Amino acid sequence: MHAPAFLRLTYRNIRxxxxxxxxxxxxxxxxxxxxxxxxxxxxIIPGVELSSSKISYTxxxxxxxxxxQTLTAGNIGGGMLWSDRRWGMFxxxxxxxxxxxxxxxxxxxxxxIFAVAGSLIMLGLSVSISGGxxxxxISVSLTLFSIILGTMLFSSLFxxxxxxxxxxxxxxxxxxxxxxxxxxxxxAFYPIPTTSDAVIRAISLSNPLTYIVDVTRTALxxxxxxxxxxxxxxxxxxxxxxxxxxxxxxxxxxSGV
Amino acid sequence: xDGPGSEFLQKNFNRxxxxxxxxxxxEYAIRTRNIVKSYDGRHNAVDDxxxxxxxxxxxxxxxxxxxxxxxxxxxxxxxxxxTSGTIEVLGMEPSKQSIQIRKRIGVxxxxxxxxxxxVENNLRIYGMLWEVPREVVSARIEELxxxxxxxxxxxxxxxxxxxxxxxxxxxxxxxxxxMDILFLDEPTVGMDPIxxxxxxxxxxxxxxxxxxxxxxxHFLEEADYICDRIxxxxxxxxxxxxxxxxxxxxxGGLRTLEIITRENGSPDGMDRLREQLVSTELASEVxxxxxxxxxxxxxxxxxxxxxxxxxxxxxITIDSINLRDATLDDVFIEVVxx
Numbered sequence: 233m234h235a236p237a238f239l240r241l242t243y244r245n246i247r248x249x250x251x252x253x254x255x256x257x258x259x260x261x262x263x264x265x266x267x268x269x270x271x272x273x274x275x276i277i278p279g280v281e282l283s284s285s286k287i288s289y290t291x292x293x294x295x296x297x298x299x300x301q302t303l304t305a306g307n308i309g310g311g312m313l314w315s316d317r318r319w320g321m322f323x324x325x326x327x328x329x330x331x332x333x334x335x336x337x338x339x340x341x342x343x344x345i346f347a348v349a350g351s352l353i354m355l356g357l358s359v360s361i362s363g364g365x366x367x368x369x370i371s372v373s374l375t376l377f378s379i380i381l382g383t384m385l386f387s388s389l390f391x392x393x394x395x396x397x398x399x400x401x402x403x404x405x406x407x408x409x410x411x412x413x414x415x416x417x418x419x420a421f422y423p424i425p426t427t428s429d430a431v432i433r434a435i436s437l438s439n440p441l442t443y444i445v446d447v448t449r450t451a452l453x454x455x456x457x458x459x460x461x462x463x464x465x466x467x468x469x470x471x472x473x474x475x476x477x478x479x480x481x482x483x484x485x486x487s488g489v
Numbered sequence: 490x491d492g493p494g495s496e497f498l499q500k501n502f503n504r505x506x507x508x509x510x511x512x513x514x515x516e517y518a519i520r521t522r523n524i525v526k527s528y529d530g531r532h533n534a535v536d537d538x539x540x541x542x543x544x545x546x547x548x549x550x551x552x553x554x555x556x557x558x559x560x561x562x563x564x565x566x567x568x569x570x571x572t573s574g575t576i577e578v579l580g581m582e583p584s585k586q587s588i589q590i591r592k593r594i595g596v597x598x599x600x601x602x603x604x605x606x607x608v609e610n611n612l613r614i615y616g617m618l619w620e621v622p623r624e625v626v627s628a629r630i631e632e633l634x635x636x637x638x639x640x641x642x643x644x645x646x647x648x649x650x651x652x653x654x655x656x657x658x659x660x661x662x663x664x665x666x667x668m669d670i671l672f673l674d675e676p677t678v679g680m681d682p683i684x685x686x687x688x689x690x691x692x693x694x695x696x697x698x699x700x701x702x703x704x705x706x707h708f709l710e711e712a713d714y715i716c717d718r719i720x721x722x723x724x725x726x727x728x729x730x731x732x733x734x735x736x737x738x739x740x741g742g743l744r745t746l747e748i749i750t751r752e753n754g755s756p757d758g759m760d761r762l763r764e765q766l767v768s769t770e771l772a773s774e775v776x777x778x779x780x781x782x783x784x785x786x787x788x789x790x791x792x793x794x795x796x797x798x799x800x801x802x803x804x805i806t807i808d809s810i811n812l813r814d815a816t817l818d819d820v821f822i823e824v825v826x827x
Contacts, residue, residue: 234620244614248604319648320602327566327596328618331588 237330241338246345249308258304258350262297266290266357269421270297280423283454294358294365295449296420298375301350302382302444303414307407309343309383310390310478314403317394317485336482340387347383348376355452365452374451374464381467382444388474395481418442419449443467517577518544518670518701519565524574526560526725534560536725537574547692547702549716551709551817553825556722558705559599562672565703566596579669595668597676599705601655603647608639608658611647612665619666626665633661636691638684653679660688670701677711689715709817719817721824728824733817740823741815743773744789746796748782751806758803765799772796780808790814 235243270290279286316322325335359365390407397403415421417432418441424433436442443463450460519542526535535557542548550558563569565578567587576583578590604611609630616626634640637657642650647658660676671692677685685708692702693715706712712719713733720730729736759777766772772786782805784796790812800807 240618240620244604244618247610247614248606251605315605319605320598320600321604323568323600324596324598324602325618327568327591327594327598329588329592329620330618 237334238337238341241325241330241334242341242345245309245312245338245342249312249342249346254308258301258308258346259353262300262304262350262354263357265300265421266293266297266354267361269293271361282423282449287453288362290358290362291453292423292449293421294355294362295452296418296445297358298351298354298452299378299382299441299445299448300415300420301347301354302379303386303411303441305343305347305350305383306386306388307390307411308346309339309387310392310394311403311407312339312342312394313391313482313485314394314397318400322485332483336391336479339391340384343383343387344380347379351375351379370456371451374456374460375448377464378444378447378451378467381464381471382440385440385444385467385471385474388471388478391478392474392481395478395485414439414441419445440467440470516543517541518546518579519548519703520575520577521561521565522575524561524564524571524576526557526564526569527572533572533725535564535571538722538725538727539574540720540727540730542701542703544701545696545699546717547696547704547715549712549719550703550705550722551712551719551821552705552722557725558722559674560725561722562596562674562703562705566594566672567591593669594672595663595666595670596672597660597663597674599674599678601652601659603655603658603662605646605648607644607646608650609634609643611658612662615662616665621666629665633664636687637661651679653681653684656680657684657688664691668700670703671695673702673704673706675705675707677706677708685711686714709821713817721821723825729820736820737815737817740820742819742823743785743787744815745813746772746784746786746789746793747811747813748784748800748805749808749810750780750782751808753779754782754805758805762799762803762805765803766796769795771799 270293273293274289277289280289280292282292313322316325322335326332355365365371389410393403393406393410397406413435417435418439419436420441424436424442426433428436443466447460447463447467450456519540521541522539523537524535524539525533525537527533538557538561540548550561552558560569564571564576564583567578567583567590570584579593581590583590604614606614612630612633613626616623616629621629634643637660639654639657639661642654647655650658656676656679660673663671673692677688680688689711692700692704696702702715704712704716716733718730718732719736720727721736722728729740731739754777759775759782762777762782763775766775766784766786771792772784772789774785776783776785782800786792789796793812797807797810
């Protein structure tokens with residue numbers, strides 16, 4: 233049976249990335265955020281207001297951690313290009329029975345698989361400590377839409393960095409800084425009140441993770457409204473733009489770094 | 490052939506590319522005409538080269554670093570496009586049928602490349618990528634691990650291997666799948682002489698089955714051992730091309746005859762010998778030091794009898810003689826320096 237080239241590459245990417253380090257990065261750290269930070273902060277945060285009702289902090293944090301999987305998986309996917317360029321496999325695969333597009337699809341696919349699997353695990357963990365979420369076809373579709381699109385968005389972002397970074401130091405510095413800003417200047421850990429500092433608020437509101445978190449959170453524990461769908465459209469537009477840039481830059485990548 | 494891996498080679502001599510497409514009709518596996526590659530538009534990394542590689546031939550590309558060998562391989566393996574000129578690989582044009590070409594070639598690149606997985610999984614993943622049936626991959630992995638002496642490292646992660654072992658893994662990995670042309674860009678760097686010879690023998694054996702090989706190396710004795718024809722590149726151009734013996738004959742320079750005598754030679758005796766050999770054009774140069782006489786000439790082997798009788802006439806008793814033929818190193822130095 234012939235498996236399409238991009239699926240063979242996806243399988244290869246899964247095999248290569250299924251190591252302890254990646255699993256800790258992908259599941260261990262978000263689980264600790266939820267279990268340690270969530271339960272500890274719950275003691276000092278009485279409750280968070282969402283869709284005109286008050287919910288516990290861990291209940292609020294759960295969808296944020298679920299949505300954060302898009303950033304982590306996007307980083308793993310996009311970072312694969314960097315890693316393959318660094319260790320010679322990019323050029324090696326390009327002289328194999330694959331098209332350039334197959335390689336790109338293989339990266340996006342593995343990121344989506346990791347993101348969906350990671351989100352389900354985080355969702356399960358979240359349910360076990362803070363109770364259930366809304367389960368309807370709208371909430372499930374909106375969450376899936378948000379996770380898949382978010383992963384494509386961040387994969388494109390990290391692909392762009394992978395094509396531009398010339399040294400490992402540059403790549404690591406940029407990704408660590410981005411991770412910090414995107415994670416903590418988003419609505420994943422806390423709501424963004426209108427009273428917060430204007431600069432921080434501006435960064436948070438221009439942060440794509442904020443939109444992914446808000447759509448996921450509303451889908452899982454709130455009531456989707458016009459704003460939710462506006463955020464979803466904004467995500468879609470940004471993903472298309474970033475993916476187009478990533479694809480353009482990717483076509484010019486020749487070999488190793 | 491005996492020794493580890495021989496069973497593998499035996500089996501593979503007779504294998505008729507069960508899973509690949511075999512080149513049957515084309516006379517040439519590779520044809521290039523006037524190919525030029527410039528990265529910056531000013532300097533040509535490859536400068537108007539033309540050569541053909543027949544099916545089942547081992548063709549060596551030699552040259553200093555930066556001579557254009559790897560760029561040539563990159564163009565032939567569809568990684569980069571030539572600035573001008575035409576290329577045909579297996580009767581196909583890389584610019585139009587790159588994927589069809591890539592399905593029928595194997596490439597061991599100069600730079601190291603491996604997945605972050607164990608040695609065994611590197612081979613297994615590669616077999617899966619090339620759609621080699623699982624049971625065939627399993628059998629080949631055992632044979633290749635044995636052939637390349639990697640069995641004890643099968644569970645070791647590739648990045649933990651030494652440079653030579655990584656190179657062995659790279660070559661082994663490429664042999665997991667079938668192909669019509671194998672491109673080897675310095676495949677034996679960092680390997681011990683025994684392993685180098687074993688790899689070369691394994692390649693020679695595969696060639697008997699119709700495989701075509703394009704080979705680059707800095708070990709000229711390897712090229713001499715394995716290549717049917719050799720091209721020496723310098724500054725992007727092919728300077729000379731031919732069989733090893735043709736190149737040695739044409740560009741090898743002077744042969745050296747070293748004679749160890751029973752007694753130390755006298756300056757007077759050396760002058761007479763020089764006069765006899767040089768004036769009769771049996772040799773170009775005669776040098777003596779202690780018990781050693783060194784005679785240089787282009788046709789030393791042809792004139793050996795006359796040279797030895799001249800020594801006898803002059804009363805020189807010979808203990809031992811050593812005739813050193815021109816090597817590919819001599820050819821390489823001559824061609825590249827000129």
